[in-house]
Each structure stands twice: as C-alpha cells, then as structure tokens.
Amino acid sequence: MPTKPTSREICFEEYSLDLRTGELCRNGTALRLQPQPAKVLTVLAERAGEVVTRQELAQQVWGSETYVDFEHGLNYAIQQIRSVLEDDPKNPRFLETIPKRGYRFIAPLNLPAVAQPHREVQIAESSNVQHSGRNGLRTRFVYIGAIALGVVLVAAIVWGSVRTRWLGTAHAARVQSLAVLPLRNLSNDSSQEYFSDGMTDELITDLAKSEGLRVISHTSVERYKGTKLSLPEIAHELGGVDAVVEGTVLRAGDRVRITAQLIDGHSDQHLWAESYERDVRDILALQNNVAQDIASEVAIKLRPSQQEHLWTARGVVPAAHEAYLKGIFDASKLTPEGLQSGVGHFDDAIKLDPQYAPAYAGKAEAYGWAGGLSIMPSADVLPKARAAADKALELDDTLSQAHHSLAWVNYSLDWDFKGAEAHFKRALELNANDVTAHLWYGMFLAERGRVDESLVEIKRAQDLDPLSLMVNALAATPLLASRQYDAALDRLQRVLLMDPGNGVGHWMLLVAYEGKGDLPNAMDEREKQAVLFFRQSPENAARQVAPLRKAYASSGERGYWKSHLDSFGSRHDWDRANPYQLAVALARVGDHDRAFASLEKSCAAHSDQFLYWSNGEPAFDSMRPDPRFKDLLRRIGLPQ
Numbered sequence: 001m002p003t004k005p006t007s008r009e010i011c012f013e014e015y016s017l018d019l020r021t022g023e024l025c026r027n028g029t030a031l032r033l034q035p036q037p038a039k040v041l042t043v044l045a046e047r048a049g050e051v052v053t054r055q056e057l058a059q060q061v062w063g064s065e066t067y068v069d070f071e072h073g074l075n076y077a078i079q080q081i082r083s084v085l086e087d088d089p090k091n092p093r094f095l096e097t098i099p100k101r102g103y104r105f106i107a108p109l110n111l112p113a114v115a116q117p118h119r120e121v122q123i124a125e126s127s128n129v130q131h132s133g134r135n136g137l138r139t140r141f142v143y144i145g146a147i148a149l150g151v152v153l154v155a156a157i158v159w160g161s162v163r164t165r166w167l168g169t170a171h172a173a174r175v176q177s178l179a180v181l182p183l184r185n186l187s188n189d190s191s192q193e194y195f196s197d198g199m200t201d202e203l204i205t206d207l208a209k210s211e212g213l214r215v216i217s218h219t220s221v222e223r224y225k226g227t228k229l230s231l232p233e234i235a236h237e238l239g240g241v242d243a244v245v246e247g248t249v250l251r252a253g254d255r256v257r258i259t260a261q262l263i264d265g266h267s268d269q270h271l272w273a274e275s276y277e278r279d280v281r282d283i284l285a286l287q288n289n290v291a292q293d294i295a296s297e298v299a300i301k302l303r304p305s306q307q308e309h310l311w312t313a314r315g316v317v318p319a320a321h322e323a324y325l326k327g328i329f330d331a332s333k334l335t336p337e338g339l340q341s342g343v344g345h346f347d348d349a350i351k352l353d354p355q356y357a358p359a360y361a362g363k364a365e366a367y368g369w370a371g372g373l374s375i376m377p378s379a380d381v382l383p384k385a386r387a388a389a390d391k392a393l394e395l396d397d398t399l400s401q402a403h404h405s406l407a408w409v410n411y412s413l414d415w416d417f418k419g420a421e422a423h424f425k426r427a428l429e430l431n432a433n434d435v436t437a438h439l440w441y442g443m444f445l446a447e448r449g450r451v452d453e454s455l456v457e458i459k460r461a462q463d464l465d466p467l468s469l470m471v472n473a474l475a476a477t478p479l480l481a482s483r484q485y486d487a488a489l490d491r492l493q494r495v496l497l498m499d500p501g502n503g504v505g506h507w508m509l510l511v512a513y514e515g516k517g518d519l520p521n522a523m524d525e526r527e528k529q530a531v532l533f534f535r536q537s538p539e540n541a542a543r544q545v546a547p548l549r550k551a552y553a554s555s556g557e558r559g560y561w562k563s564h565l566d567s568f569g570s571r572h573d574w575d576r577a578n579p580y581q582l583a584v585a586l587a588r589v590g591d592h593d594r595a596f597a598s599l600e601k602s603c604a605a606h607s608d609q610f611l612y613w614s615n616g617e618p619a620f621d622s623m624r625p626d627p628r629f630k631d632l633l634r635r636i637g638l639p640q
Contacts, residue, residue, distance in 0.1 A: 010045055012094070012107040015085070017045055024084065031084050032297065034274045036061060037077040044095065044105040053102040076261055076273030078103065083270050177214040177241040178294075179265075180204050181234070182225040183258065186250040196249040197222070198325025199258065199287065201332070203245075206291035208433030216241060217435045217465035218332070235265030239466050243271065245294060254280050254318070260290050262297055272297045280318045320353035324362065331366040334470060336375045342366045357399055360392035364405035365436065371412065371609075372440075373504065378609060382413040403427035404437035411444055412609050415637050420444060435465045439474060446478035447612040449639045454478040469495055473505040480508065481616045485516040503533055515618055519560050523548050561588035578602075580610040587619040595620075596628050603632060611636060 008019045016025045022038030024031045033041070039061045044052055057074060078095065081087070087094045096104045180203055185196035201218045208215040216238050224234055235241045247260035261273035274293055278286040323345045331342025343366050349359035367385035371378035386409040392402035407423035410416040424444065427437040442457030458475045465471045472495045479488035492509045496502055506529050513522035523545055530541035551563035565585040568577045583598035602608045614620060615638050623629045633640055 011110045012045075017041065019046060032272075033084055034077075034080060034272070034293065036073060036274065037080040037084075040074070040077045041081050044103055045109070048105045048107075048109050051098050051102055051104050055102075057102065073259065073275035076259060076275060079261070079270050080273045083272070175242045176212070177216070177239070178207065178243050178245065179216040179221050179235065179238050179241045180207065180218075180245040181221055183246075183260075184248045186248050187252070192251060194326050194329035195251055195322070198328050199249050201328050202287050202325075203290055205431075206287055207294060208431050210291075211432070213433075214241075214464065215433045217433075217468065219435070219471070220465045220467035223467060231263050231268050232266060237467075239463060241265045251280070256280050256283060256286065258286060258290055260294065262294060280321070281316070283318070283321055284316055316356055317353040320349040320356050320359065323349035323352060324356065324359050327359070327362050327366075331362065331369075334369055334373065336370075339366050339370045339375060343370075355395060357392045357395035357402070360388045360395070361399045361402040361405065364389035364392060365401055368405050368408045368440075372408070378412060379605065382409050385409050386413070398430055400427040400431035400434045400437060403430065404434060404440055407437075407444075408440055413606065415606070417444075417448065417637055433464055435461050435468070435471065438464065439471055443474065443477045446481040447615070447638075449481070449615055451478045451482040454481070469499040469502050470504065473502055473508060476508050476512070480511055480515065481613070483515065483616060483618070485512045488512045489516075501532060506532065517557065519552055519557060523552070523560075558589060561585055565589055578608070578610070579605070580608050580613075584617060584619045587623060590622070592623055592626070595623065596626075596632075599632055603636065612638065614638060 010017050010019065014027050017023070019042050022033065022035065022042055024033050024038065024041065040057060043057060043060050054074060061077075062073065078097075082089060082095060085094050089095075089097060092106065094105065094107045096106045098104055180200060183196045183200045183203070185193055187195075197218075200221075204215055204218050204221075207213070220238060227234065229237075231244050231246070235244055242265050244263045244265050245260055246263065247258060250257045255277065256279075257275060257277040259273070259275040262271040263269070264271055272294070274290075276286050276289050327342045327345030327349065329342075330338045330345060332338070343363055346359045346363035346366065349356055350363070353359070364385045367376075367381040367388065370376040371381045371385070385405055389402045389406040389409065392399055393406070396402075403423045404427040407420045407427065410420035410423060414420075421441075421444070424437060424441040427434055428441070431437070438457045438461035442454045442461060445451075445454035445457060455478050458478060461471050462475055473492065476488040476491050479485075479491065489509065489512050492505050492512065495505045496509065499505065506525065510522055510525045510529070513519070513525055526548070527541045527545045530536040530544055531538055534541075536544065547566070548560055548563045551559035553559075555562070565582075565588075568582055568585065579598040579601040583595045583602065586592075586595035586598060599611075599614070602611050614633065614636070620629065630640060
C-alpha cells in the first residue's frame with residue numbers, strides 16, 4: 001500500500017511531484033504536463049492507494065459547473081499522464097484503472113529525496129551528544145548514506161541535463177512535419193459542419209506560423225474526414241508527416257469546447273492531449289491556446305512577433321466569426337458558386353465587425369482566385385481584391401493571406417513586379433506554410449522566365465498540400481512556360497485520373513497539346529471540354545469539333561488554326577473575343593499585323609493575365625524579331 005503524502009512535494013521512483021504547482025520532474029528535469037492532467041495526477045497522488053471515482057475527479061478538476069461531458073477531457077488526461085510516466089495500462093506501475101469506477105495511484109510514495117537524508121543526519125547529530133557505541137556507528141552510516149545519496153542525486157541531475165541537451169525533450173526532435181485532421185463535429189447538427197471545418201482551417205493557419213515546422217494544408221487533410229485509415233497510413237499518404245493532430249469541436253449555445261491530441265505519425269503512440277473550453281466570444285484565444293500548446297509540445301519556437309500575435313488575439317463578435325467561418329467553408333471550394341457565396345459571408349462578417357481583419361483578407365483572396373480562374377472578369381474583381389487586402393493590412397499587417405492577395409493584384413493588374421515580389425516574400429516570411437503564397441509566387445516566377453525558382457516554390461506548395469488537385473494542376477505552369485510539354489502532359493494526365501472534372505487541368509492539357517503540336521489529341525481534348533464544361537451532348541460536341549478535324553485532315557496545322565480562327569466568328573465578332581487568344585490564332589495563321597493589334601488591345605486592358613504567357617507562347621516565335629514585339633514586352637515588363 002503506498003504511503004500517504006505528508007509533504008507538498010512527493011517522490012515516487014525517479015519522479016517528484018509538486019502538489020502545489022503540479023510540476024512533475026524526473027531526476028530533476030521538468031517534464032511537460034498540461035494543467036488538467038497535472039491536476040488529475042495531483043488528486044490521485046494525494047489519495048494514493050485509494051480508488052478515486054471519475055465523478056470525484058470531474059468535481060475536483062473540472063468543477064461543479066462542468067460543461068457537458070467531461071469524459072473526453074479525463075480520458076485525454078489519463079492518456080497524457082501515462083505517456084509522460086511511460087506507464088503501461090495493461091501492467092501499470094503508477095495508475096491502475098478500476099473498471100466502471102475510476103483510478104488508483106499504486107506507486108509507493110517517499111518523502112522528498114533531498115529532505116529525507118537531511119532530517120536523518122540532524123537526528124543522528126543530536127543523538128550523538130548523549131549516546132555512543134551503537135548510536136555512534138549509526139551516525140557514521142547515516143553520514144555515509146547521505147553522501148552516497150547526494151552523489152547519486154547529483155549524477156541523476158547531471159545526466160538529466162546532458163540527456164536533455166543530447167536527445168531533446170521526448171518526441172520533439174522527431175516532429176518536423178505535422179498534419180491537423182478535420183476536427184470532428186460533436187454537435188449532432190450537420191449544419192454546424194462549417195464551424196468544425198473552419199476551426200480546423202484556423203488551427204492549421206495558426207500552427208503554420210511555427211518556424212521550422214511543415215504543416216499540411218487543409219485541402220489535403222479534408223479528405224480524411226470520417227476515414228477508416230489508421231493514423232500511420234494517413235501520415236504516410238501525406239508525405240510521411242511526423243505527427244498528426246486529431247480532435248473534436250463541440251458547440252452548445254455561447255460555449256465551445258475543443259479537444260485535441262497529438263499522435264506520433266510513425267508509431268501511433270499518443271504524445272499529448274488536452275481539452276479547452278471558452279465563451280464563443282473568445283474563440284480566437286481558444287484557437288491560439290491550442291496552437292501554442294501543440295507548438296510547445298513539438299518544441300517549435302515561434303518568432304517573438306508571432307508569439308505576441310497569438311497571445312494578444314483580440315475578441316471578435318461571435319456572429320462575425322461565424323460568418324467568417326462560413327466564408328472559408330464556401331470559398332475554399334474554388335467554384336463560381338463557392339467563391340461568390342464566400343465573398344457574401346465575408347461581407348456579412350465585416351458588417352458585423354468592421355475591425356475584423358481576417359474577413360477582409362479572406363475576401364481579397366477569394367476575389368484573387370475568381371479573377372485568376374476567369375470565374376469573374378479580372379478588371380472587375382482585382383480592384384475589389386486590392387481594397388480588401390489594403391484594409392486587412394491596415395488592421396493587421398501580419399496576415400500573410402492579405403500580403404499574397406495584394407501581391408497578386410500588384411502583378412496581374414498593376415504590372416508592379418517589384419511590389420508583387422516584395423509582398424510574396426513578406427507573406428512567406430510571416431507564414432512559410434502559406435500554400436497559396438507559394439503557388440502564386442511560383443506562377444509569378446514562371447511567367448517572369450525564372451523557371452528554376454518557380455519549380456522550387458511550386459514543389460513547396462505540393463509538399464504542403466500534396467493531395468490538392470488544384471495545386472497539382474497549376475504545378476504544370478513552370479513546365480508549360482519552359483515548353484517542357486511531355487513533363488506537363490504527364491503531370492496533368494495523373495491529375496485528371498484522380499479528378500476527371502478538373503477544369504484547370506483540362507485547359508492546361510489543351511495548351512500542352514497545342515504547344516507540342518499534337519493537334520489530334522488537342523481536338524479530342526476540345527471535344528471532352530465541350531461535354532464537361534459547356535454542357536454539350538456528345539453528339540453536339542462532335543459536331544462543333546468536326547470543322548477542326550476536317551481542316552486538319554486537308555491542310556494540316558495551318559488548316560487547324562485557320563478553322564480555329566473562324567470559330568471566333570466574323571471580324572465584327574472579334575470585339576467580343578478574348579484579345580490575347582485571338583492574337584494567338586492570328587499569329588498561327590501568319591496575320592501578324594492583326595495579331596499585334598489584338599495584343600495591344602489586351603495590353604490596354606491591363607487585366608488579362610494571359611498576356612504574361614507572351615514570352616513562352618510558341619505562336620509568337622515568328623513575331624519575336626519584330627521591334628513591335630520587343631516594345632510590347634518592355635511595356636508589360638517581361639524580360640526580353
């Protein structure tokens with residue numbers, strides 16, 4: 001039977017526990033134990049040898065005002081205590097589970113390691129004044145024992161210090177990459193799914209600010225919602241991440257609780273767990289608490305500016321935060337409907353809380369995607385993206401999302417390449433895990449002719465979001481810009497095997513086929529697109545492409561491009577056509593003067609991102625010696 005503690009510090013085996021602070025040490029080295037698990041361990045150690053029921057633990061640790069079900073929190077606490085103490089629940093040395101009742105602390109307790117010999121020596125000295133013989137011999141043994149114990153204690157402390165310097169804290173040295181799985185919605189209300197998804201996204205965003213830690217993007221982890229795969233299998237599919245965070249979100253009225261646990265991605269070993277509860281008005285502080293604790297657990301040091309940002313999270317109007325989460329949920333789909341709905345929710349959040357910077361940043365990025373994917377006219381949406389990004393940075397200049405959104409506007413609308421690159425670099429300085437910043441910066445570099453640098457940025461985006469079909473499709477940009485058509489085709493065909501309806505992938509596949517001169521496959525691709533994206537029946541799609549096939553069969557490549565030019569309609573209709581695409585067709589048939597006129601029209605619009613492909617476009621090869629083409633590149637700001 002363990003000895004009941006009589007001191008505010010107790011020892012068991014090589015551990016010591018301060019009952020006042022909950023600090024747990026092993027051979028003099030402090031161990032990481034979260035507040036709630038520390039309280040649970042303290043209650044159990046104070047009543048060593050007794051069965052402490054789960055209800056008693058709930059009362060003493062969580063209080064009488066326990067918010068809904070404490071079971072998750074207690075289970076996580078027990079798991080963390082066992083993990084830190086390296087205690088096997090099947091053959092326990094410290095915590096014994098009493099089925100359907102509670103737990104019992106079973107390790108023998110001792111007096112504090114330093115106090116015990118000191119007290120024994122003092123007793124021996126006072127006894128030596130009155131006694132000799134056997135008592136004197138006892139005193140010498142006590143002195144020798146005290147010295148020996150002191151040597152052992154010092155050695156243990158030194159070893160603990162050296163071990164910490166050599167090996168680092170448990171697990172920390174191994175955790176260099178992390179995935180946060182979708183937090184499970186425990187509300188039994190499917191309409192609250194946006195809330196748990198939004199919380200997942202924001203937790204990823206906060207953790208992504210941890211310097212030196214690779215954090216997988218939400219796009220790649222969302223497919224594991226409700227998966228049957230084991231955590232090591234998921235970790236492997238995500239590029240072999242070192243650790244996985246999983247947890248739950250429970251919202252009831254104005255209260256929200258998050259539980260989170262950190263699992264070793266290789267061994268499935270439990271590393272850390274905690275639960276957090278707040279008023280919904282403090283939701284940002286709640287997210288930051290979780291991010292801080294996980295970052296601390298994996299021993300990642302935040303830069304001071306990041307740390308200050310996390311600890312000083314401002315309050316937010318609950319309804320505004322809710323609208324913001326809905327905006328993230330919808331806009332992340334990158335569909336016309338999703339982006340439009342997302343912008344509407346961001347506007348709702350701004351109306352409810354005009355000082356809420358993330359809502360402006362979310363709106364800016366949504367408009368950037370809408371223009372970049374030609375879902376909305378760039379001339380209409382990019383000025384709106386600029387206004388939203390500027391306001392976001394006015395309120396909080398540490399938002400990487402606002403910086404990369406402004407970079408896209410500087411690049412696509414202003415032709416301010418120096419300013420764009422500065423904002424891209426600032427975004428990545430603030431958040432090295434910003435997938436969109438890496439992706440857009442990579443595309444920027446490719447279209448500037450800096451292909452090697454572009455490939456590095458694109459690879460980083462893929463590492464952070466390995467399962468994103470959009471990222472993997474746009475990863476072909478530097479390959480197309482440098483005319484590596486076979487490599488681009490290989491990449492795009494693999495993407496389309498996973499997602500046959502990927503519009504960006506199909507468009508880039510067509511560009512690759514035409515660039516390579518593989519026009520039979522280009523015509524097949526045009527027919528597929530007529531069915532997939534223009535809602536044509538297979539018969540109508542075949543009829544539309546038939547003139548191209550006939551012209552190619554009779555006149556080869558020139559016949560193909562002449563037929564394609566005819567598809568723009570009469571010259572009167574050219575005014576409504578995309579001037580850059582019209583210029584490509586005109587250049588292909590050798591009508592350089594009209595091609596230059598269309599390029600000038602595109603240049604005057606100042607909002608056609610296709611213009612940046614001019615440098616790598618094979619159709620313009622015959623026009624490059626012309627001084628007009630060199631002057632055009634100079635005015636756009638593209639390298640000669």
